[in-house]
Amino acid sequence: DLKEQGFARIAIANEPPFTAVAADGTVSGAAPDVAREIFKRLGVPEVVASISEYGAMIPGLQAGRHDAITAGLFMKPERCAAVAYSEPVLCDAEAFLLPKGNPKGFKSYADIAANPDAKIGAPGGGTEEKLALEAGVPRDRVIVVPDGQSGVKMLQDGRIDVYSLPVLSISDLMAKAADPNLEMVAPVIGAPVYCDGAAFRTEDAALRDAFDVELAKMKESGEFAAIIEPYGFSAAAAISTSRATLCGE
Amino acid sequence: MTTPIIRINQLDKSFGTLKVLDGLSFDVMPGEKLALIGPSGSGKTTILRILMTLETISGGHIEVCGEQLYHMQKGGTEVPANEAHLHHMRRHIGMVFQHFNLFPHKSVLDNVTLAPMLTKGEPKAKAEARAMELLDMVGLADKAKSMPSQLSGGQKQRVAIARALALQPRIMLFDEVTSALDPELVEEVLLVMKRLAAETDMTMLLVTHEMGFAHEFADRVLFFDKGRIVEQGPPDQIFRNPEHERTQTFLRKIIAAGHRV
Amino acid sequence: MTTPIIRINQLDKSFGTLKVLDGLSFDVMPGEKLALIGPSGSGKTTILRILMTLETISGGHIEVCGEQLYHMQKGGTEVPANEAHLHHMRRHIGMVFQHFNLFPHKSVLDNVTLAPMLTKGEPKAKAEARAMELLDMVGLADKAKSMPSQLSGGQKQRVAIARALALQPRIMLFDEVTSALDPELVEEVLLVMKRLAAETDMTMLLVTHEMGFAHEFADRVLFFDKGRIVEQGPPDQIFRNPEHERTQTFLRKIIAAGHRV
Amino acid sequence: MADWSGYLNLILQGALVTAQLTVYGSILALAAAFLAGLGRLSQWRAIRWLSTIYIEFFRGTSIYVQLFWAYFVLPFMGISLSPMAAGIMALGLNVGAYAAEVVRGAILSVPRDQYEATTALNLTRFQRMRHVILPQALPLMLPTFGNNAIELLKATAVVSLISLTDMTFQAQIVRAQTGNTLIPFAMILILYFAMALIISASMRLLERRMTRGLDGVR
């Protein structure tokens, strides 16, 4: 039915380099580019991307608002239960953005939990929020930051002590902020390397399987690497792991 | 002997616990000019409003032009009148208010033609011809295109009179039609009303504090106090020789305040 | 010969393009009782409001108690009065309004004591003692604790008079103080004013449509039309023998409308 | 350095979406307001109740919750609206509920005298409403309608939360892409203000036209 429709609706995040919006409004970035190519091969000529909050993506998918999520929404066992993931696409480790010289010496989420004054910023409903909470940082010290720019700004203004996102997102933010007083710590110790996949409704497992087939072909032919590596992602990381491992199946 | 055009029989009216009219009865003959006078709050306005069906009644009966006003027959028994019956009865009655109540968004001419066109379905040309006659009668033919806000109080009140006349009611009610006017403007309205009283055989009920005018205008004067008629009779008798003490004090105060009787 | 307490000299007043007072000049002697009469819109209210500094003037000069009202000296030249000067001048003048303008959120007593306490810093006890005297004078000592909304129109107006007197002004202005009252209530207010006129040597300016009262009350009557004084003189002359035609028609109309002169 | 003319263009595209939401939302709000406002004055109890429930429900819950419902929950009931439609519906019905009270208030504030005059002239209920009451009530509604429309304009900023690409949303994207906060937000503040000025100016114009020759109505 996507073929009949002629396009697929995908949810993406407003978080470079997973996604990028050019000045003319066209959507690019690693995740949408891969999805666009694979859907084309599946006979769906176009993708229509809508930018969404992380927290709203899965509900939006379930409510039929999107046909797929390609946004750097990392695979985790609970999520794997809620949606049908493809094989891994983009992999990244977690990173901290913090003031130059890392004065408080944060290297892991546990370090933050141990410092009773430290506040960590993370996107709402994202992996980092969960990791921080699991590491024992109390709720009132995990600040839900609406977007990357807000996170950088809050860090610069001293509202938070550390801002956590995947490595590539942080480096993109640092490049744009061009602020010599900021520094990245990556990867965060003890935080697993995560990979996202395209996520589909559980009813649409057949579509997911077809997606997987095309994805595998592209990984083999090197076209996959050609798309994602310019954005800074490692194709090898995605190829070396699998959904089964990441979802803990 | 002719039959009365209005028959009020044992009329009661209360607002909440306040009894405003109390077993009131009187008749009005066709063509009669009646003045209702009395202290503030004695119920004069209330009677006119009841005749215009702007209030409901608490008890008693009113007959207008041979038909019940607030009651009707249904399956042989008497039931309260419905809106259709009231609509039917209101044809007979017109009213002019203290504050004119002109429609501010319509021109003078439209104020006068609105009701004939809507309620009687009169064609525009006919309604306007008649309206111009009436405006001419009240001396305002040249103001037909004006908006009410451009008129003086006396002119507004004369338009209001023309508007009420346009429906050709058999009974006209006037409630203190000059008391919101500047003293200099009172005369022009009273002049119109005197002409009206002299030239038509319409039945008229007039509430006023202008004793001099009531004297000239009326065939009969009713003096009210506390929702009852204290005294009634021809104007000469009421104003020159009031029998009742309450009437005497009332008139004395009015005169002391500088009014001519 | 005493000097005038009010000197009005070549006074002009316009609202936008409408000229309301036109080169008006007259003097008032201390203790004089002046009645201002004339048709609606002739500028009577405007003069009182200008004397009370409720308006600004467009031209001319006014002197009150020997000082300029709308002007003051500054560095040897005459400049428009500032708020402080107006505040200083208003001590001399009190005004009673057509619609009383009592403070509805304050009791009768507080209405009367507010200004003395705030503007003269009188202690509460003294202000209240004097207020009770004044309320007694207007016959309302028993209403001191009432709220204005609990009073009749006549009572409200008497409180308003007491309130204006509490500041002991040398000049009192009355603008149609009875025209918003029921005819029955007019008398009580006029009685208070007659006593006041007889018992004090205050200067009083009265605008009224009650010709009978103006006749009794005033030492001198000014007849206004279109912002000018058309005719002035003792009441007997103006009311019995008006010279000017405009005065004659005005009085004729007022009489025709049922008022006694 | 970032391609600013392109990004500002992006914001202008968002402004177009904002304008669309405002215009269509206002039309829906106007219709809802008259239906429910007159409904509350109806002589039939059922209609009065329905109107009251609509008004109280939409005034009672936050525009926020209504948007989330229209966007995320209605699809589970088989009604899947496009983001634009969901936005227009939530905004229009929400503001319509407030404007309904304006309609009712304006009608009730036509002086009782005017009702009485129509009775004395023997007009029917419908004639009274059509020829006397509404023509006088309408000019009273206009200023508040203008305010309601500005409320609606401002509320469109909220739709960025259901990922509709309005002006605020585009500003957030530009901010993410360029790392600059001040320029995009200052720009949309000015644009919102300009739109609000357009609304209030056109309302004043309309009001002047409707009340022409009507000075001294009150």
Place this chain on the structure above:
Amino acid sequence: MQWDWTFVAEIMPTLLQGLKLTLLITLLSAIVAAALGLVFAIARRSRNPLVARPVSFVIEFIRGTPLLVQLYFIFYVLPDVGILLPPLVAGVIGMGLHYATYTAEVYRAGIENVPKGQWEAARATNLTTRQTWVHVIVPQAVPPMIPALANYLIAMFKETPLLSAITVLELMNQAKSVANSSYRYIEPMTMVGVFFLGMSLVSVVMLRWLEHRFGRLGK
């Protein structure tokens, strides 16, 4: 997706936490709005155009632009000029300022409803401008407006979700956070709707009482 009561019970304490914060912010913002609005209203009537004009412009500007964008400004742009406010304070100031422009209008209506005769009587009894405001105008202008002011209190309550943009964990944000970690939207969002509706029903009763006590708007 099915409605799950045990899930509702599970998230209730978190939501109540958010509700508490929402109520606190509403109350504080309301105090700011009520006080500042009166200042705006009086300043706007000032005879000095150097006061009246700028105040009018500020009021119009704030009223014409969305609160959401204003909040972004206060929270993310003001630090650049050295004003760094904690989220709660920024939220209270933003909401208070925004709503002060509305309450200023309410006060204005209240002040204009005080008959002109009252100003004139105050002048005729020679009160100063300040005395006139304090003893005559404000005591008459404000009480009839209390129901209308209360209306804005309720409106403010319903706009607190915007504060999620500046990281305040109020009711709506708590609900979203719960939804995010459980991937269930229906229960938390519906419960938030129920809370809002409940509060607004309570406030309808409160308003009736206020209207009864202080009289209807403008009458």
